[in-house]
Amino acid sequence: MERAGCLEMIYPELEDKLVVTIMGASAQELYNLGHRDNFFYLQHAMGLASSIGLGLAMHLPAERVVVLDGDGSVLMNLGTFATLARYRPKNLIHLVFDNGSLLSTGGFNSHTTSGSTDLAAIARGAGIEHVAAVDGVVDFGEAFVAALERDDLSVIVAKVAPVGPDHYGMDLHLPENGFRFRRWILDRKRAGSARSNDA
Numbered sequence: 202m203e204r205a206g207c208l209e210m211i212y213p214e215l216e217d218k219l220v221v222t223i224m225g226a227s228a229q230e231l232y233n234l235g236h237r238d239n240f241f242y243l244q245h246a247m248g249l250a251s252s253i254g255l256g257l258a259m260h261l262p263a264e265r266v267v268v269l270d271g272d273g274s275v276l277m278n279l280g281t282f283a284t285l286a287r288y289r290p291k292n293l294i295h296l297v298f299d300n301g302s303l304l305s306t307g308g309f310n311s312h313t314t315s316g317s318t319d320l321a322a323i324a325r326g327a328g329i330e331h332v333a334a335v336d337g338v339v340d341f342g343e344a345f346v347a348a349l350e351r352d353d354l355s356v357i358v359a360k361v362a363p364v365g366p367d368h369y370g371m372d373l374h375l376p377e378n379g380f381r382f383r384r385w386i387l388d389r390k391r392a393g394s395a396r397s398n399d400a
């Protein structure tokens with residue numbers, strides 16, 4: 202399966218979530234589906250999308266946070282699984298698209314190529330209870346729905362093909378993305394529209 206198809210499938214569900222992506226192909230593919238101000242594309246900080254997501258999830262317990270990560274980024278920040286397991290934010294879903302490749306920086310094989318490193322096993326070993334490893338579109342969709350319905354930290358490692366978008370380029374610079382993202386959060390807080398205020 203391809204990541205772009207997975208993103209297209211979950212895109213409607215991301216309308217009211219805080220979404221943090223890694224740089225490169227994942228960011229571009231989400232952007233291509235249609236930017237929303239609750240999407241933050243973490244440029245120039247490879248590996249740290251899950252760390253940013255953790256901080257947001259802990260600071261904003263009324264929001265749901267979805268992190269779009271990749272194998273190369275997770276491998277640069279493997280400690281993130283242990284930190285996520287320790288703090289276990291119930292409102293965080295960590296999606297890891299494992300294409301076995303450092304696609305956005307030249308297409309070099311990553312450590313997960315040929316199954317040499319199992320990111321789902323590492324996540325479980327770090328202490329994360331809800332970890333799904335999927336390699337088909339239907340399984341991915343079901344795992345994502347299960348994560349949405351579960352009020353607990355969830356990690357989904359999805360095996361995808363090493364293909365990316367046919368072009369790169371966003372009409373949105375990092376500072377503007379950051380300001381608009383922050384404003385979206387603040388507006389939601391003022392409006393009381395985050396989920397804990399719905400009750």
Ligand SMILES: [Mg+2]
Pocket residue numbers: 271272273298299300301302303304311
């Ligand atoms: Mg990759």
